[in-house]
Amino acid sequence: MEATITKNFSIDEPIEKVWAGISNPLEISGCVPGAEITEQVDENNYKGKVGLKFGPVKAKYDGQITIEQMDHDAHTMTLVGKGLDSKGKGSAEMTMNGAVVAEGDGANVDFKMVVNIQGTLAQFGARLINDVSAHLMDQFVDNFKKLLAGEEFNNNLKAGSVMGAAVKGLFSKKSD
Amino acid sequence: MIQCKTSKEIGGMGHSVKRKEDDRFVHGKGTYVDDIQLKGMLFMDIARSPYAYAKIKNINKDLAMAVDGVLAVITGKDLEQYNLHWMPTLMSDTQMVLPTDTVMHQGQEVAAIIATSREAARDGREALVPGIEYEVMKPIVDPFKALDDDAPLLRPDKEGQKDNQAWHWEVGQKEETEKIFAEADVVVKEQMHIPRIHVASIETCGIVADYDKVQNHLTTHLTTQAPHAIRTVIALVAGHVGLTEEKIRVIAHDIGGGFGGKVPVFPGYVIAIAATFLIGKPVKWIEDRSDNLTNSFARDYHITAEMAGTKDGKILASRMKVLADHGYTDGAANPSKFPTGMFSIGTGSYDYKHAFMEADAIYTNKPPGGVAYRCSFRVTEAVHAIERITDRFALEIGKDPAELRSENFIKKEDFPWQSPTGWEYDSGDYQAGLDLAMKTVEYDKLRVEQKAKWKEGKLMGIGLSTFTEIVGAGPSKDFDILGIKMFDSAEIRVHPTGKAIARFGTKSQGQGHETTYAQIIAEELGIPSKDIQIEEGDTDPAPYGLGTYASRSTPTAGAAAAIAARKLRDKAKKIAAYLLEVSEDDLEWEPGKWFVKGAPEKAKTIQELVFAAYTNHPQGMEGGFEATHYYDPPNLTFPSGAYICVVDIDPDTFEIKVRRFVAIDDAGHIINPMVAQGQVHGGLTQGIAPAMYEEIIYDEDGNALNGTLMDYLVPTAVESPNWETGHTVTPSPHHPIGAKGIGESPTVGAPPAIANAIIDALRPYGITHLDIPITPYKVFKALKEKGVLDKDITGFEA
Numbered sequence: 023m024e025a026t027i028t029k030n031f032s033i034d035e036p037i038e039k040v041w042a043g044i045s046n047p048l049e050i051s052g053c054v055p056g057a058e059i060t061e062q063v064d065e066n067n068y069k070g071k072v073g074l075k076f077g078p079v080k081a082k083y084d085g086q087i088t089i090e091q092m093d094h095d096a097h098t099m100t101l102v103g104k105g106l107d108s109k110g111k112g113s114a115e116m117t118m119n120g121a122v123v124a125e126g127d128g129a130n131v132d133f134k135m136v137v138n139i140q141g142t143l144a145q146f147g148a149r150l151i152n153d154v155s156a157h158l159m160d161q162f163v164d165n166f167k168k169l170l171a172g173e174e175f176n177n178n179l180k181a182g183s184v185m186g187a188a189v190k191g192l193f194s195k196k197s198d
Numbered sequence: 199m200i201q202c203k204t205s206k207e208i209g210g211m212g213h214s215v216k217r218k219e220d221d222r223f224v225h226g227k228g229t230y231v232d233d234i235q236l237k238g239m240l241f242m243d244i245a246r247s248p249y250a251y252a253k254i255k256n257i258n259k260d261l262a263m264a265v266d267g268v269l270a271v272i273t274g275k276d277l278e279q280y281n282l283h284w285m286p287t288l289m290s291d292t293q294m295v296l297p298t299d300t301v302m303h304q305g306q307e308v309a310a311i312i313a314t315s316r317e318a319a320r321d322g323r324e325a326l327v328p329g330i331e332y333e334v335m336k337p338i339v340d341p342f343k344a345l346d347d348d349a350p351l352l353r354p355d356k357e358g359q360k361d362n363q364a365w366h367w368e369v370g371q372k373e374e375t376e377k378i379f380a381e382a383d384v385v386v387k388e389q390m391h392i393p394r395i396h397v398a399s400i401e402t403c404g405i406v407a408d409y410d411k412v413q414n415h416l417t418t419h420l421t422t423q424a425p426h427a428i429r430t431v432i433a434l435v436a437g438h439v440g441l442t443e444e445k446i447r448v449i450a451h452d453i454g455g456g457f458g459g460k461v462p463v464f465p466g467y468v469i470a471i472a473a474t475f476l477i478g479k480p481v482k483w484i485e486d487r488s489d490n491l492t493n494s495f496a497r498d499y500h501i502t503a504e505m506a507g508t509k510d511g512k513i514l515a516s517r518m519k520v521l522a523d524h525g526y527t528d529g530a531a532n533p534s535k536f537p538t539g540m541f542s543i544g545t546g547s548y549d550y551k552h553a554f555m556e557a558d559a560i561y562t563n564k565p566p567g568g569v570a571y572r573c574s575f576r577v578t579e580a581v582h583a584i585e586r587i588t589d590r591f592a593l594e595i596g597k598d599p600a601e602l603r604s605e606n607f608i609k610k611e612d613f614p615w616q617s618p619t620g621w622e623y624d625s626g627d628y629q630a631g632l633d634l635a636m637k638t639v640e641y642d643k644l645r646v647e648q649k650a651k652w653k654e655g656k657l658m659g660i661g662l663s664t665f666t667e668i669v670g671a672g673p674s675k676d677f678d679i680l681g682i683k684m685f686d687s688a689e690i691r692v693h694p695t696g697k698a699i700a701r702f703g704t705k706s707q708g709q710g711h712e713t714t715y716a717q718i719i720a721e722e723l724g725i726p727s728k729d730i731q732i733e734e735g736d737t738d739p740a741p742y743g744l745g746t747y748a749s750r751s752t753p754t755a756g757a758a759a760a761i762a763a764r765k766l767r768d769k770a771k772k773i774a775a776y777l778l779e780v781s782e783d784d785l786e787w788e789p790g791k792w793f794v795k796g797a798p799e800k801a802k803t804i805q806e807l808v809f810a811a812y813t814n815h816p817q818g819m820e821g822g823f824e825a826t827h828y829y830d831p832p833n834l835t836f837p838s839g840a841y842i843c844v845v846d847i848d849p850d851t852f853e854i855k856v857r858r859f860v861a862i863d864d865a866g867h868i869i870n871p872m873v874a875q876g877q878v879h880g881g882l883t884q885g886i887a888p889a890m891y892e893e894i895i896y897d898e899d900g901n902a903l904n905g906t907l908m909d910y911l912v913p914t915a916v917e918s919p920n921w922e923t924g925h926t927v928t929p930s931p932h933h934p935i936g937a938k939g940i941g942e943s944p945t946v947g948a949p950p951a952i953a954n955a956i957i958d959a960l961r962p963y964g965i966t967h968l969d970i971p972i973t974p975y976k977v978f979k980a981l982k983e984k985g986v987l988d989k990d991i992t993g994f995e996a
Contacts, residue, residue: 106328110326110327
């Protein structure tokens, strides 16, 4: 099951500061809800974990993130992540393209992620992934802004809120 | 319409005798496989593949073995040592019991965990799954892409297999049909998908396998519709390790729904048998809900249906081409010589001389199956195609679909009738059924109302289905499963006190055999049906038979019961002649007694005659009062039905409401009207299921997207409309009691009636076909595509 998730947001910080944060996997991973980097293998390869909980369904992916491309001048990057669910329910692959451009005194960040979930989790993911990921993305942007502003934040995943977002998403669709 | 020959006390055919089995069910006293508890019993769970197509690189058994209570982990490599890693399917294909190297569908069994409790077995499964390493490959999910040049060869294990086609089948008059199509005034064509669905019985599959090492004897308590056939299959698969057929006993207890899903042999059964054989302790395996829903299926036919005819509405020929998605192996349970089952009934109830049908079966990375879900082997698919394309033809020439059907029906006096695909229809009166259905529903009034509704922009539709079923497999010259002829059996033993026990080779899963078989015997022998105990499902005491599916029990075992009872009635006559000191020719039968013609006071009741068979029978006559019959049907039976469905579709939400559903069935003589009506109600509900709700959905990676009952909507009383049922009676001329079988007609006949009604409602907007299940979203999409929703749905002049 493949899903494409895009996010575009503006931030009131200078582009160099934004890029420095975004291009550092150790810092950026701290902003991703439920994620952590456990080991830096080499310059471009990291090991990490991502945990997700959709109501009764939990998935915890152990995996590897590789920086495929990182252009500090053009401010573009491509990351590829691969993970296996620690309960053996399947695997996930993600390719993320990110770009930062100056926008007045601030910066505009553009993300495109293509996520492919294989295995039994796809059953639940199919209908929830867009709503859940939109929610996760919002949480990520909040965290990232706080990071750059030097404010405190935590990247714990609130299961209830994710499920709540999904349910809200389902109902808002019906009234379209 | 239904006349009873016996008194209410005797309770023969035609009486709505209350179901004997219900006492134990309503008291919670049924016995299902999961109720079986044996001393020292172990439990099995099965780790399954999360991927649709992958190589197994490693299985780390230690992870499961570390769990408290886990005793063993069994893999394909372990079974390979005993040559038990593959097994034959009923269609002479091959299926993995456990894989040694490659998994072929999501949810496929990969390893079994044996433990001291069910919980420990499940914990072992959870622990083991992450320890199975795979190399994931790109699966074939779309059967239309399975024959592409770049498609991987899915079954290299099969000798000579060069592509992903399992087999090709065809029947009919190809050239003549083509000629008619080339020259016909009117040709209509639709591409249809009869989706992959699941029987979704409330009880999943399960087994308690109990091998006694000392006696070298295997008892299996099994969820099976065909216990005798399964015993033979076990002997064929495991004979080489010493389990020969006399050492095997299969017991099918109460079954919580079969519907064809409990005919095949599933890998879980074989693994449990292998486990008890190796360990020497009883092993229980009960499949869980998701595993059940995602590991077998029914239907999944892609059909191109065509009809040729004249402008004034005479059908001349039909053509059907099928792409059959069988998953990775042909796991259907059809008679051997019929790879598409009875699909060739798809010329329907209509009188025309030419048809051609062909089918290509395709391997994909999906679960195996193609089981006959409450349908006599692919009849549902065939009936849907013919009833839809007939409606399409009526629409094309602008004729009322009821009128078109009437004009093309095979007439009552034309039976027996030879179909262009080789069947001899036994009897029927299709017009009588349609007339009754139209009268009940007030068809003409509805068409007037529809025109008015259309003017107001309301979506109302009327759909018909006038189908012919083909059941009762089958005559031994053509019908066998793995070589075993498809007769069935009855054995009646009447005790000295006039009470009886009768045993059968079939197995009820809710059909009510304990009641209806007793009524057949009561009808023939005059012993009250309440005095006759019916027993099925245990291969040790019961005579051999091929089981209950395909509406075959009444046509085969029911006939066997009638004939065995007649043998006993003849014996009773001899005893009566002896006791009354008259010639047999002077005796006359009335249900329950033989009496002297013209002197009814000189009579002997059946109970007296039975007692005499044990106490005072003529010299030279064999004592006792027992008879057995194995009935080989001379032909199949052809039940029919006329169904009319009325729907209203909400123009804002597109919710489809079945306003009325009239079902007139003709199953020949009815044994128990109440049981038959119950069968029809259940079957109709299982008919709206695929028409409006059910479909197993896969994504492009072969992930099943709705593997729980939360996502896979099985209709209940909430979704069911008020069924209006009735019947006409056209007895089967070749069946001893003129019965035809009823169990499947409603499931077969309902989907096209509903689909035709919904499409009829959308007809003003140029919609000619929608694939089932027809959901509100599908209706919305279809109207959107036609540009209808850009403006309001109002004011269509019919």
